[in-house]
Amino acid sequence: xxxxxxxxxxxxxxxxxxxxxxxxxxxxxxxxxxxxxxxxxxxxxxxxxxxxxxxxxxxxxxxxxxxxxxxxxxxxxxxxxxxxxxxxxxxxxxxxxxxxxxxxxxxxxxxxxxxxxxxxxxxxxxxxxxxxxxxxxxxxxxxxxxxxxxxxxxxxxxxxxxxxxxxxxxxxxxxxxxxxxxxxxxxxxxxxxxxxxxxxxxxxxxxxxxxxxxxxxxxxxxxxxxxxxxxxxxxxxxxxxxxxxxxxxxxxxxxxxxxxxxxxxxxxxxxxxxxxxxxxxxxxxxxxxxxxxxxxxxxxxxxxxxxxxxxxxxxxxxxxxxxxxxxxxxxxxxxxxxxxxxxxxxxxxxxxxxxxxxxxxxxxxxxxxxxxxxxxxxxxxxxxxxxxxxxxxxxxxxxxxxxxxxxxxxxxxxxxxxxxxxxxxxxx
Ligand SMILES: *Cc1c(COP(=O)(O)O)cnc(C)c1O
Numbered sequence: 001x002x003x004x005x006x007x008x009x010x011x012x013x014x015x016x017x018x019x020x021x022x023x024x025x026x027x028x029x030x031x032x033x034x035x036x037x038x039x040x041x042x043x044x045x046x047x048x049x050x051x052x053x054x055x056x057x058x059x060x061x062x063x064x065x066x067x068x069x070x071x072x073x074x075x076x077x078x079x080x081x082x083x084x085x086x087x088x089x090x091x092x093x094x095x096x097x098x099x100x101x102x103x104x105x106x107x108x109x110x111x112x113x114x115x116x117x118x119x120x121x122x123x124x125x126x127x128x129x130x131x132x133x134x135x136x137x138x139x140x141x142x143x144x145x146x147x148x149x150x151x152x153x154x155x156x157x158x159x160x161x162x163x164x165x166x167x168x169x170x171x172x173x174x175x176x177x178x179x180x181x182x183x184x185x186x187x188x189x190x191x192x193x194x195x196x197x198x199x200x201x202x203x204x205x206x207x208x209x210x211x212x213x214x215x216x217x218x219x220x221x222x223x224x225x226x227x228x229x230x231x232x233x234x235x236x237x238x239x240x241x242x243x244x245x246x247x248x249x250x251x252x253x254x255x256x257x258x259x260x261x262x263x264x265x266x267x268x269x270x271x272x273x274x275x276x277x278x279x280x281x282x283x284x285x286x287x288x289x290x291x292x293x294x295x296x297x298x299x300x301x302x303x304x305x306x307x308x309x310x311x312x313x314x315x316x317x318x319x320x321x322x323x324x325x326x327x328x329x330x331x332x333x334x335x336x337x338x339x340x341x342x343x344x345x346x347x348x349x350x351x352x353x354x355x356x357x358x359x360x361x362x363x364x365x366x367x368x369x370x371x372x373x374x375x376x377x378x379x380x381x382x383x384x385x386x387x388x389x390x391x392x393x394x395x396x397x398x399x400x401x402x403x404x405x406x407x408x409x410x411x412x413x414x415x416x417x418x419x420x421x422x423x424x425x426x427x428x
Contacts, residue, residue: 001243002332005289005369006030006395009330012291012367015393015401021367022292022309024378025393025401026057028065030287031374032397034250035069038283041254045261047274051095053235054080056280056375057288061394061404063087066283074235074278075114078105085112092142097193097234097278099146099168106130110137117144117193117232121174124181144191144232145170145178147216153196155208160197169194172216179226189229191276192217199238199281203248206233207256210275214264217273230274233257237282241323241372248282281375288374290314290324290390294366303340305362310344311351312387314373315380318350325371326354334360342368346385378405388413 006027007015015025035050042048051074052066058080063073064087072093073084084094094114098105101123107130109116116127131139148169153160163169170178179190192213197205210233217228240247257275265271290313296306316322326342328334336358344351353370362368381389388408393401 003243003325003327003371005327005329005332005371006287007289007291007329007369009367012329012369016291016293016367019391019393019401019403020407022290022307022313022390023393023407024288024290024313024373024390025395026059026062026284026374026404027287027395029395029397031062031065031284032069034287035066035071035283037250038254038277038279039070041250042257042275042277044254044258045275046272047230049093049274049276050283051232051276051278052283053278053280054083055379057284057377058083058379059392059404060087061402062284071283074280075109078108081105081109081112081114084114095144095232095276095278097144097146097232101126103130107133107135107137110140111135115142115144115191116140117146117191118178119146119168119170121170121178124178124185128185139185139187141187142189142191142229143182143187144193144230145175145182147172147175147192147194147213149194149196149212155204157202157204160200160205163196175216176220176223179220179224183224183226190226191230191232192220192228193232193234195234195236195278197236200236201238201240201245201248203253203256205236206253206277207260209233209236210257211260211264214260214270217265217270218268221268221270227270228273230276232276232278234278235280235282237277237279239281239285239372239375241325243325247286250282283375285372285375288372288377290370290373290377292368292370294362294364294368297362297364303338305340305342307342307344307353307368309353309370309390310346310385310387311348312346312382312384313344313390314353314370314377315382316377317353318348319380324353324373326357326359327369327371328360328362329367329369331360331362331366336360338362346387348384383408383413386413 091113096109099119292309298304392405
């Protein structure tokens with residue numbers, strides 16, 4: 001089975017003349033069209049906002065596109081908050097959904113006016129101490145709390161995930177306590193957040209999650225008198241990594257959430273709650289590719305194809321055994337009658353982009369297109385074996401290509417070695 005690429009072999013070769021492989025390339029048109037569909041899907045909700053999960057693709061040029069499409073940003077660290085600020089987002093356009101959060105990061109998030117999403121009840125005290133001290137800030141008037149129902153998250157088609165084993169969020173009892181305490185501390189606008197399953201397909205996840213959170217919103221009002229201002233469905237809407245998987249239809253998902261909203265919140269007089277989302281993967285995943293060139297073939301006990309990218313550029317297969325579809329550019333029509341392991345150069349035997357993958361016959365020099373590398377891909381890059389990060393490119397709507405992050409150089413790799421001027425020594 002095949003999967004469409006947003007780049008032909010000819011285009012990829014022309015780009016590779018200017019920007020050597022490996023490189024990531026993102027499709028601006030695809031990103032924008034998808035973001036518009038997301039907004040269309042939730043247009044029924046007045047206060048709707050998608051906070052793009054920055055960790056999925058933390059590049060300011062991509063974030064600028066997202067901002068133009070009306071998105072805010074979901075951040076989980078000081079540097080991610082800085083990125084959101086750098087592209088001009090302020091105040092409640094920024095969500096800070098972190099966990100195990102250092103005091104200094106709460107302080108920074110509060111200083112720039114972002115919405116703080118508390119992962120734990122103890123974080124109320126952490127946040128209080130973050131508001132004190134030298135550059136004291138008032139305790140925020142808007143706060144969100146993250147919920148973890150425990151147990152297993154089950155839907156009609158089986159167990160989706162195991163919240164009881166996850167480190168995130170508060171128990172229900174803690175949640176109610178937290179809202180009461182926050183009310184005493186003068187908080188005026190409250191939110192509720194939960195992230196219970198990752199990379200979901202089938203379209204039921206958001207509506208089912210929404211139904212649970214809406215019911216809890218009703219209970220919160222009954223038990224604490226707090227009427228929530230927003231409910232944050234977080235991330236977790238998946239993409240079809242495999243060619244036989246059916247893509248999520250965000251319009252159907254939005255309509256499913258709307259039905260729950262109308263049947264649970266509106267009758268309870270809570271019909272003015274804004275819906276927020278923090279999607280990452282769904283927003284950019286399909287609209288990015290890692291382009292890498294075949295530099296070796298090796299025939300031992302198995303057939304290996306060696307490429308110039310490695311797990312340091314794309315970690316998901318090594319880390320999660322994740323499937324990324326591969327197209328051999330220019331050989332789209334050839335039959336996949338060869339079986340290969342497609343590998344990178346790390347001294348790690350899990351540095352394999354594909355194992356026992358059926359592909360057309362590959363020769364050295366071919367360009368491989370690794371699909372669905374637009375989220376949680378470049379951003380998970382690391383520098384093991386002294387492997388450097390590759391460049392990121394943007395395929396603009398007019399067909400031109402711009403460099404939106406240059407590749408790392410050895411000088412970048414050595415830059416933090418302040419004690420030893422290693423790089424200078426190299427140049428002696
Ligand atoms: C990772 C993450 C997201 C985005 O998840 P996706 O699966 O990419 O949609 C959103 N919110 C939080 C708190 C996260 O940790």
